[in-house]
Every structure is written in C-alpha cells, then in structure tokens.
Amino acid sequence: MEKRRVVITGIGAITPIGHSAPESWSAVCRGICGIGPITAYDPSGQKVKLAAEVKDYRAEDFLDKKEAKHMERFTQFALIAAREALTDSGLAIEREDAERCGVILSSGIGSLSNTEREHDRGTERGFDKVSPFYIPSTICNMAAGQVAIDAGFRGMCSCPVTACAGGT
DSSP, rough: OOOOOOOOOOOOOBBBBBHHHHHHHHHHHOOOOEEEEEOSSOOOSOOEEEEEEOOOOOOGGOOOOOHHHTTTTHHHHHHHHHHHHHHTTOOOOSSSSSGGGOOOOSSSSSOOHHHHHHHHHHHHHGGGHHHHHHHHSTTTTTHHHHHHHHHOOSSSSEEOGGGGGGGO
C-alpha cells in the first residue's frame, strides 16, 4: 500500500469550548469540558439532560444578518469554520484556478430542528404551509455547497454523510 501525505494548511473551528480554533485549543489545554446542561430545548422529559452545545453563539457575531437568516445552524457553523480555515491557510482564490478548488465537507444529519419545526407547522396549519426552503436548508450537503459558494470554489463539491465518523 502506498502512503499518501496530507497537508493541513488552515484550521477553523466553532466548538462547545470555543468559537475559533485558537479559543478551542486553549480550552483543551486548560482541560475545559464542553459538556453541560442542555439549553437548546427543554430536556425535562428525557433521561439525558447533558450535551456538548456551542455556547453563547449568536450568528450575527460571525455572519451578515440576512445571510444567517437563510442558513440552518449547522450550515452557519460550517461556513464560520471554513472562513477561519481559509484565512488561516493564506489561500488567495484570485491567484488560484477556482475550477480546481473544491469542498468535501462531511455532515452527520443536517438540520433536525428544521425538520421538527416544519413537521409541526405542517400538522398544525396543513402541509401546504411547509416552507419551500425546508429541503434546501436542511439537507446535509447544504453546508458544503454554501462553503464552496462563499469561497468562490467551482470544483468538486461533495458531502459524505457518515454520522459521527464525519469528524474524521
């Protein structure tokens, strides 16, 4: 088997312990734990009441308000981390062949919260009231697509859906 080399040229992150790669790494070095009580919804009727949520997140701290409005949270996180990684890399797309620049960004599931919201809307008001943007905003590959659009990449764009293994 031939060994292949991988070069990491830029790092970006938004995590339960930091809103950037340096913040997250600093928290890791200090032994900070990102697991805490669930705040995104009321978990009182569930056995599990802990999660690793991204804390103190406000989309408008990172994205234009109009831009953020049309993206689900998982896509916002992908775009924020990708922008940081691209900045960290020093890549200047204007000096590159955009047709040879692409995105492979894995996701485990997309937006469950949007699926839940739209299902509730459909059962309460009728399924013809489900947003026409439901599928485009919820599907896993939306994050990869938004990153490619934002970066100006016109090469391959793919989203392996591999559940928790997507992080590898």
